Amino acid sequence: MNAELKVIRTAAEQALIQRFPALRDTLPHGGIVKPLRDAAYDLLVRRGLPHRRVEEWKYTDLRALMREAAPLAEKPSAEEIAVALSAARAFADADVGRLTFVNGHFAPGASDHELPAGLEVVPLAEALAGGHPLLAEIGAIEPARDNAAYAINTAFMSDGAVIRVAAGTALARPLHLRFVTSAPAAVSTATRVLVVVEEGASLTLVESHEGENGAAHQPNDVVEIVARDGAKIRHVRLNAEGPRALALSTLTARLGADVSFDSLNVTTGAAASRHQVFLTFAGEHSKANVNGATMVKGSQHADTTLFVDHAVPHCESRELFKTVIDGEATGVFQGKIVVRPHAQKTDGRMMSAAVLLSEGGAMNNKPELEIFADDVQCAHGATCGELDDNLLFYLMARGLPRPEAETLLLQAFLGEAIEVVEHEGVREGLIEVVTGWLAERH
């Protein structure tokens, strides 16, 4: 008797799987990334989209959220670029160098051309076509390669950037990568940014992701950071996607020795979003701060999933995630710290705190520690609650009306995650996002 196993695929899975063979030979790959694309495609064929019975996706059922796979965005028209630029608001006042991507494609006309010495930026499409040697650094973090959102990006990535900061270079101005989606109908994008910060160099990298209209876009972006020994990296990411977007994003960071790395993700946008961080300590005496500030309302869903891998001794990681939930929105925090057997003297602390402003909101916290070394300091905590009535009363007794008192407390709550941002203009841009979101509540 023959039993034939038939896999039932959703429309989105079918579309993604059918799309790849047709594009395989036309997508630029420069030789180096071809096997990566094929492996990512194999993963999609074998596993399909992850759903709630897959532990890492239990709170964010991607198969249910991605009912259809939106077509890959074409190169934007001049009109789409103009519309996108008029809609790009994030960090508009900050003194930064800017690169613009519209519908996932580099827009040279809307980007700075004079780069400071020591900074090399090559659009990814160009780097892929020419087989840029740094592309060999892509996919350095193993657990990410097994991840569906990352795999979709790898299979279809077509533009983005390869950024190199030469050894010893200290860049004075932040580099701002702004991504704007402005297509009239839903599109998907797959941008990849590879950042290599060489020995002793420092970089402040700012990303903003904005959606110009209400189409149900499906942006999927990946930023991969390779920090060589002694590098200092400050990274800020803003998700201000459009209100119907399904936004997937992944940050990978591989830290050499004596690296100082800070990353902050601020989320206010998208109908549903998932931001993933894969951080690996590969050299000793490095320090990392990974923070998040999420503000969601209505029926929004925002997931932050973090994997911190202490693979070597003497490193320190701090994670602080703040979530504010209004309306019927849902927040998810999954954080895992792994300390490998030889990673003695690891110091890791992870905290997720959420404030629920309404009866209908929900927060799912899942912090995990896996410790295989015996001489480490690790801690995690998770809280979820309403605003403190006693504090509200104190502020109101001084004359602040309830909305203002709530705003002040929420600013303070979120501010703790944001205050790590050293660059004043960038920090002020984020504070504007927070105050804007809070002002819209009332």
Next chain:
Amino acid sequence: MLEIKNLTVRVDDKTILDGLNLTVKTGEVAAIMGPNGSGKSTLSYVVAGRPDYEVLDGEVLLNGENILAMEPDERAAAGVFLAFQYPLEIPGVGTMTFLKAALNAQLKAKGMAELTTPEFIKRVNAAAASLEIPKDMLKRALNVGFSGGEKKRMEILQMALLQPSFCILDETDSGLDIDALRIVADGVNALRSPERSFLVITHYQRLLNHIVPDSVHVMANGRIVRSGGPELALELEANGYAEYSLQAAE
């Protein structure tokens, strides 16, 4: 003028204030003394508008208007100020940010223009100097890491800035050493005026040496059981509260 009539208040099925009557005239400094658990702090919270109290009966009239239905911020705008027994620490909220927000909210509620930043800073600095509050304290988060005495001075600073017409001091003397007590009392005395009334709640007569009241009221078991002049405080200091607790229980 504040008039409290037959105020009856319950918390978690327990009656804390039991038909309390009290009148404080405009410009008067009234002291309330009484043993622990007599309902003194509850009275201060109910007048300021803290939500978790159930008012079963009675009125609190401020200049003839019943304030019990008002939100705490509306009462503040109407002139009520409570100096907390335990001022709260608010991490992440800068002291100056808070002071400015409070002052501007009250000005706005009164239909007045908000202060400019230089004018605001000038006023804060003047008030802080008279209360011997160092400038670095103003740069910190509100009350975070402040000593007990610093927190109480910060309460009086807020009172000086907001210029309320009815001030309640809830055991402002608790946790203060002699020097801090003098500074706080001087701050309060500087605010005494024919237009401003005070309700000074305390266990001990000591504070009333510094802030000399016009009237003294003894509170026990949720009501005022005796009223008199400043000499009553001295009598209580000598004899204690035992007789009032008994009297009220009978």
